[in-house]
Amino acid sequence: MSTYLIIGGSSGIGKQIVSDLLSQGASVISMSRSQINAIPQGHIKHFQHDVCSDESFPEIESGLDGIVYCPGSINLKPFKGLSINDFQEDMNINFFGLVRSMQAYSSNLNDGASVVLFSTVAVNTGMPFHTSVSAAKSAVEGFGRSLAAELAPKIRVNIISPSLTDTPMSAKLLKSERQKEASNDRHPLKRVGTVNDISNMATFLLSSNSSWISGQVFNVDGGMSTLKLL
Numbered sequence: 001m002s003t004y005l006i007i008g009g010s011s012g013i014g015k016q017i018v019s020d021l022l023s024q025g026a027s028v029i030s031m032s033r034s035q036i037n038a039i040p041q042g043h044i045k046h047f048q049h050d051v052c053s054d055e056s057f058p059e060i061e062s063g064l065d066g067i068v069y070c071p072g073s074i075n076l077k078p079f080k081g082l083s084i085n086d087f088q089e090d091m092n093i094n095f096f097g098l099v100r101s102m103q104a105y106s107s108n109l110n111d112g113a114s115v116v117l118f119s120t121v122a123v124n125t126g127m128p129f130h131t132s133v134s135a136a137k138s139a140v141e142g143f144g145r146s147l148a149a150e151l152a153p154k155i156r157v158n159i160i161s162p163s164l165t166d167t168p169m170s171a172k173l174l175k176s177e178r179q180k181e182a183s184n185d186r187h188p189l190k191r192v193g194t195v196n197d198i199s200n201m202a203t204f205l206l207s208s209n210s211s212w213i214s215g216q217v218f219n220v221d222g223g224m225s226t227l228k229l230l
């Protein structure tokens with residue numbers, strides 16, 4: 001039975017990935033700052049840990065067939081309104097938390113394991129108010145590609161780059177009916193993403209069905225990054 005570590009498995013996309021992996025019969029270890037109440041069968045353990053803290057990461061003894069790193073941010077502000085501290089916070093949660101996590105657990109990865117990271121559509125499609133988050137996610141993409149090269153052929157690393165997806169993180173952007181309609185309409189496929197849209201790609205990338213894919217960035221974005229409707 002495969003065992004996966006889902007960092008940020010208590011909410012949004014990560015929570016859906018945990019649920020989908022458990023339905024597929026996998027074993028799951030999760031981690032987040034908050035505690036989760038019910039642990040279903042197959043969910044071996046939930047660690048309460050802040051990946052941005054200086055405390056050492058909880059020890060995991062078992063081998064891992066995959067790691068997914070979900071913590072991130074959507075801090076959208078005009079560049080003039082962003083302080084150095086805002087940039088540092090975005091780097092900390094999106095990038096340094098990822099580096100710390102991989103330093104803690106990469107030696108647990110079994111041969112054939114798969115790592116899945118998250119970027120954003122705004123890295124390759126310039127969008128106003130995204131300077132801080134797109135800079136931090138660009139670091140994730142560069143890190144992920146380099147790590148994929150370094151760990152090949154035994155371990156694969158891929159990145160998912162979503163557009164706006166309905167989760168607790170994006171709730172403030174999808175509060176009103178007007179915001180939801182405008183956001184749906186901005187996407188060529190006329191809707192924002194669901195956690196299932198993103199989890200489907202993540203579980204594919206974790207599975208052996210994607211065993212010839214590494215070092216890639218997948219735009220799961222309703223056509224946002226590549227299509228322009230006339």
Ligand SMILES: NC(=O)c1ccc[n+]([C@@H]2O[C@H](COP(=O)([O-])OP(=O)(O)OC[C@H]3O[C@@H](n4cnc5c(N)ncnc54)[C@H](OP(=O)(O)O)[C@@H]3O)[C@@H](O)[C@H]2O)c1
Nearest residue numbers: 008010011012013032033034050051072118164165167169
């Ligand atoms: N939703 C979107 O529209 C969208 C678009 C593009 C990219 N993305 C990316 O997709 C990924 C998942 O986003 P999401 O929307 O599913 O977010 P979410 O609903 O806010 O979930 C984030 C998860 O990470 C955990 N987390 C946050 N900070 C943490 C920390 N310091 N230490 C440990 N765990 C932490 C959260 O749990 P706790 O709060 O309990 O710690 C939660 O389980 C992110 O990297 C995000 O940048 C999302």
